[in-house]
């Protein structure tokens with residue numbers, strides 16, 4: 001997919017802002033994260049007979065202005081789970097390789113880490129996280145992560161933004177260059193959290209228009 | 211497994227169900243926002259649904275070493291934290307106003323089935339089971355956390371949640387077969403009993419133990435051969451874990467309850483147990499049979515005027531002996547601190 005260069009990204013911070021209508025979206029095939037890769041026996045035992053990650057397709061679009069990138073995700077959800085009280089929140093993430101050739105399904109490794117932005121409906125917040133394998137995620141570098149989600153008409157619309165330039169440990173994005181991007185979605189009503197999620201089948205090439 | 215392990219023995223023959231322990235814990239640890247519905251210490255009537263309601267049917271723990279799926283308890287199964295109309299009742303001027311909980315008529319709360327118990331009159335029976343986190347040797351909660359946010363301390367085996375790493379996923383809450391983990395919906399973190407770690411580190415007993423008017427709760431290190439815990443668990447073998455079949459190896463142990471014999475239709479005592487042994491076995495496993503025999507035999511010996519170290523330990527004439535090395539008063543610690551700080555030293 002391509003991240004189109006725009007002159008001013010501020011018109012794209014709202015997930016239902018009109019300018020997004022003019023940006024072509026990519027259809028991303030999703031699948032349940034493999035059960036065998038879950039980090040412990042308890043999680044495997046408690047989910048082996050329970051369906052999860054049933055979202056089949058996600059729509060993704062992106063723009064950047066040379067300073068910041070915005071990624072907009074749209075996926076079907078019959079009603080939103082805000083994660084208030086005892087509930088689990090709906091959530092989504094976009095991931096980038098930091099270096100090497102990390103396996104997306106395994107959330108990277110020590111040699112090949114992954115840097116992600118994660119949005120959660122609980123508090124409508126987006127955070128930067130780093131992962132070096134399943135279950136290892138920890139706060140990531142400060143990339144001025146921000147995001148906003150809104151649910152309407154049976155769909156979540158979420159925009160996540162960050163700086164292209166990053167301090168040590170993050171995934172560098174450069175205008176005119178290509179990288180790869182991965183996706184994850186959690187269904188809060190189904191108590192999906194951590195590694196129990198829908199993920200994109202693999203990395204997708206992402207080219208930042210010069 | 212930790213290098214050392216602190217443990218608690220709870221004598222069910224002495225617990226009067228007064229809930230002083232529950233309130234001591236509540237006041238000390240769970241009075242902040244988001245913790246209103248938390249009871250790190252509960253005392254429920256047995257037989258009964260317990261707290262949370264029906265917790266023994268919620269799964270978790272291990273079977274033949276394999277992790278078992280569990281389900282999340284709901285706040286309503288613990289009991290919602292009700293607000294009461296104190297202002298209206300006490301100061302409102304209406305003599306007929308009565309205390310009512312917020313949110314309509316509640317239908318469950320901790321120890322809701324208080325004193326209902328089991329059996330048929332005149333052979334009805336009940337007893338109380340105080341419960342806290344068991345600081346298990348094989349903590350199912352810790353094994354279930356994908357973030358490694360739960361750890362067991364080497365020096366005392368206390369199981370803690372590192373809230374900086376917790377993301378509120380609650381796999382621990384599902385996996386704990388005792389349902390001793392609570393979710394704080396305000397902070398989005400899981401929380402649990404700390405075995406009063408800051409007190410224990412200073413040699414002060416847990417609040418639930420120290421405030422218990424029944425002298426019910428013994429404390430100490432499992433490997434301290436002179437302490438009451440070692441004596442009760444290993445020497446006399448009268449203190450047993452609750453539901454050993456969950457395979458988490460709890461470090462809270464119970465002295466099973468003795469009861470007067472059953473009466474026959476004419477009201478004469480019979481040979482039959484009042485509390486069905488099958489029921490006690492369902493709680494404490496097969497070893498409860500021998501534990502009760504030992505208790506009965508030692509009780510009889512004492513009655514005949516013979517010495518019984520076991521009975522002396524259980525009676526605990528000297529209150530602080532209950533607490534092994536954790537026998538300091540919080541007041542002493544306060545005084546020590548002030549002296550160490552060089553301030554007000556002479557005022558003590």
Ligand code: SF4
Nearest residue numbers: 343344346350351386
């Ligand atoms: S009782 Fe439950 S919460 Fe406590 S250590 Fe055992 S498994 Fe963990």
Ligand code: SF4
Nearest residue numbers: 225228229231422424
């Ligand atoms: S304070 Fe002691 S006697 Fe009272 S309920 Fe708790 S354990 Fe039982």
